[in-house]
Amino acid sequence: MLGAIEAGGTKFVCGIGTKEGEVLDRVSFPTTTPEETMGKVIEYFKDKPIEALGVGSFGPIDPVLGSDTYGYITTTPKPYWTNYNIIGTLKSEFNVPMAFDTDVNGAALGESLWGAAQGVDSCIYITVGTGIGVGAMIGGKLVHGLSHPEMGHIYVRRHPDDPFEGTCPYHGDCLEGLAAGPAIGRRAGVPAGELAKDDPAWEMEAYYLAQALMNYILILSPEKIVMGGGVMKQLQLFPLIHTKLKELLNGYVQHPNLSDEKISSYIVPPGLGDNAGICGALALAQSALQGV
């Protein structure tokens, strides 16, 4: 039995599951102080015979093994959590192999094992919700380097009809600042979820997301692109993104996956649906068990 923690900035989800990705039990509670929140986590796992534990976390985090701050949530602006040693706290309670990564890297791994990205060696998982985060698996491994990817903050070109200044506290009108849920809502004056399916806002959203995909494709060349998160429940976005992406690439990257016939099975919703996060943490636990 594997243990999984989806450590989100708003809520934590803890669960147990099998090596086949089946979630057997789960609980959820709001993210408050580290002491209170981690107290509930420890309470949940205390009497469960887990063989390994996976943590997919909000960030930025330090996932680089051997680093002095490995296992920390690092420079988050979230009150109380800056430089919090989440893996250290768990290690002092549970003597099992652990894996620690971003929530989106976890989700990419989970989708590759049990979801929409099975059978490929490289994929990215994009969540578009209150923020924009992207996880990446390349050559069968989750991408780490200096740190972990932060692809939601790339700059994209502004839509000519968009005067909105953007919401990102670091970059103003980076991708997240222009295209995450709160940006759509603030630009429109109503929450994104209340906009009609044919509102022009979705064309603009697709324009921004397609630019991001173009960059991810040109830089990482993933074999599958999975798009989840609250905003991507607006399924009308998928065909709009497909069209805009093909316009932007303009035939430069020649691959059958980008053809009219296949693009809708290249850029897809999560196969694990709303379980993408917790299954991602489960996948991390499995990787810890295998010593990957």
Place this chain on the structure above:
Amino acid sequence: MLGAIEAGGTKFVCGIGTKEGEVLDRVSFPTTTPEETMGKVIEYFKDKPIEALGVGSFGPIDPVLGSDTYGYITTTPKPYWTNYNIIGTLKSEFNVPMAFDTDVNGAALGESLWGAAQGVDSCIYITVGTGIGVGAMIGGKLVHGLSHPEMGHIYVRRHPDDPFEGTCPYHGDCLEGLAAGPAIGRRAGVPAGELAKDDPAWEMEAYYLAQALMNYILILSPEKIVMGGGVMKQLQLFPLIHTKLKELLNGYVQHPNLSDEKISSYIVPPGLGDNAGICGALALAQSALQGV
């Protein structure tokens, strides 16, 4: 002894060298038709006792082992070379292990073995010359997926003082269209190499390249960035790029390598200098020998 082929769109360089990256001999000739050019390649290696052969090629190419067109130069607009099976041609003459990749992936590997990126697990090699190409090593492996990276063609935001329409036949004002050598020259009305070191053109160039680096860092998180090619011989670009990059990131990615003290050893010229290309092909030969 290893054999190396740097297959460029303008010229081919063939050489032999050691497993320590020392080039022992080399020849160079213009790229004409495949028959004539490959005839000279075969002639050069015919009587040399090479144990493996590495080919770093202009592209796009198909470097994906197991693909039907593995070893081909694919959709290049270069006359005569479209869908040319370069590895097939070499295999019919030489019965040694071969490795085939983009010239820039080869250079990234070469820099990681013998050059400026030694001791790291992930790096990128950027060439800024008649085009812009980028090779990437992540987790110790060169990046392949759907195909190979084509990072020179990402979109960047236009400089507010830049009315130039760009030179890319596919995308107009993508990065390559705005910032490769020919774009600098056409915008200025004189060849880039004739501009004074303090010409404002270099500020603009640094603005575009820094945007690209920001995206590469946020997406790939490389531990070292090596910048070569003709344009990067303008060494005044390095400090300009460092400054612009820090402005753009605005403190979002916190890492010592991005500090004022260390950024000039994070973003660096090639350790192998003008040998980056041929040593890259040598590094590919070595990887073929090791069956990597």
